[in-house]
Amino acid sequence: xxxxxxxxxxxxxxxxxxxxxxxxxxxxxxxxxxxxxxxxxxxxxxxxxxxxxxxxxxxxxxxxxxxxxxxxxxxxxxxxxxxxxxxxxxxxxxxxxxxxxxxxxxxxxxxxxxxxxxxxxxxxxxxxxxxxxxxxxxxxxxxxxxxxxxxxxxxxxxxxxxxxxxx
Amino acid sequence: xxxxxxxxxxxxxxxxxxxxxxxxxxxxxxxxxxxxxxxxxxxxxxxxxxxxxxxxxxxxxxxxxxxxxxxxxxxxxxxxxxxxxxxxxxxxxxxxxxxxxxxxxxxxxxxxxxxxxxxxxxxxxxxxxxxxxxxxxxxxxxxxxxxxxxxxxxxxxxxxxxxxxxx
Numbered sequence: 121x122x123x124x125x126x127x128x129x130x131x132x133x134x135x136x137x138x139x140x141x142x143x144x145x146x147x148x149x150x151x152x153x154x155x156x157x158x159x160x161x162x163x164x165x166x167x168x169x170x171x172x173x174x175x176x177x178x179x180x181x182x183x184x185x186x187x188x189x190x191x192x193x194x195x196x197x198x199x200x201x202x203x204x205x206x207x208x209x210x211x212x213x214x215x216x217x218x219x220x221x222x223x224x225x226x227x228x229x230x231x232x233x234x235x236x237x238x239x240x241x242x243x244x245x246x247x248x249x250x251x252x253x254x255x256x257x258x259x260x261x262x263x264x265x266x267x268x269x270x271x272x273x274x275x276x277x278x279x280x281x282x283x284x285x286x287x
Numbered sequence: 288x289x290x291x292x293x294x295x296x297x298x299x300x301x302x303x304x305x306x307x308x309x310x311x312x313x314x315x316x317x318x319x320x321x322x323x324x325x326x327x328x329x330x331x332x333x334x335x336x337x338x339x340x341x342x343x344x345x346x347x348x349x350x351x352x353x354x355x356x357x358x359x360x361x362x363x364x365x366x367x368x369x370x371x372x373x374x375x376x377x378x379x380x381x382x383x384x385x386x387x388x389x390x391x392x393x394x395x396x397x398x399x400x401x402x403x404x405x406x407x408x409x410x411x412x413x414x415x416x417x418x419x420x421x422x423x424x425x426x427x428x429x430x431x432x433x434x435x436x437x438x439x440x441x442x443x444x445x446x447x448x449x450x451x452x453x454x
Contacts, residue, residue: 149360150358151358153359197315197430197431197432197437199430234429234437235427235428235429235430237427257428259425259426259427259428259442260423260424260425260426260442261424261425262402262424262425262442262444263400263424263444263446264363264364264399264400264446265361265364265400266360266361267360267361267362267363268360273363273399273400278424278425278427278442280427280428280430282428282429283429
């Protein structure tokens with residue numbers, strides 16, 4: 121497995137991963153639109169960081185995608201949001217965890233971030249477990265945060281990873 | 288006092304209020320923030336967004352904005368921000384602005400949920416939001432900066448009861 125920055129040519133595969141995941145039960149609370157990945161990749165700013173996890177042996181296959189966005193309005197506050205997508209067939213193997221860990225390390229040691237935020241639909245138990253295992257803490261629960269495909273409102277957990285401060 | 292829709296010409300006063308001590312920290316402005324930032328913001332508002340100003344003695348004394356969430360799963364909700372010129376605080380301007388926002392969100396936009404962020408030490412504002420039914424949903428650690436240190440912020444949400452909705 122290899123972690124590398126995104127390339128324009130990755131769009132096709134990411135669109136497929138997104139379609140595949142969107143049909144699963146858990147709601148993806150993504151703030152960005154992965155269905156239009158080509159546009160997304162083209163519009164990435166220096167404050168956006170997109171990492172790919174792919175197999176090392178040919179034919180290379182993308183297993184997971186991560187988008188870390190440093191808040192453009194308030195980047196001076198050292199705040200970023202993270203979104204993670206793992207292809208269905210590669211789930212449950214620690215791939216998402218490894219990719220998110222790499223992003224946290226970059227955010228902490230290179231970007232000097234104070235805080236990384238994620239939103240997780242309350243029915244997405246696996247995502248919650250994964251984030252907690254990497255030091256994210258549940259900061260609260262927002263009522264009726266998102267609308268599901270069948271027209272119901274669902275709550276979301278608000279999580280954040282914070283830099284460990286030595287006092 | 289009158290509440291009216293904000294105009295591009297109000298940008299100068301709004302920008303000046305944003306940069307004041309005591310306001311700047313809470314609204315994520317900076318001492319160096321240029322007038323263009325406010326002008327561009329007012330110009331960028333969509334048909335689903337709202338910006339109101341409170342006018343007292345022919346002067347803009349406060350502003351409230353409501354930005355409808357654009358993510359496909361979150362179109363039932365909007366983010367709210369209110370600020371009042373420190374010289375005019377404590378005389379009901381924030382209350383009048385919030386009244387207008389809440390009315391507009393339910394009667395015109397038919398939104399299900401409003402949310403806002405507030406520094407945890409801003410007691411007068413928090414009390415005002417609570418009066419309108421907002422509840423604290425999450426405590427966002429180190430999400431803002433004030434006087435050189437990271438400070439915490441609350442996420443507050445106001446959810447309309449289902450039976451009150453029109454559709």
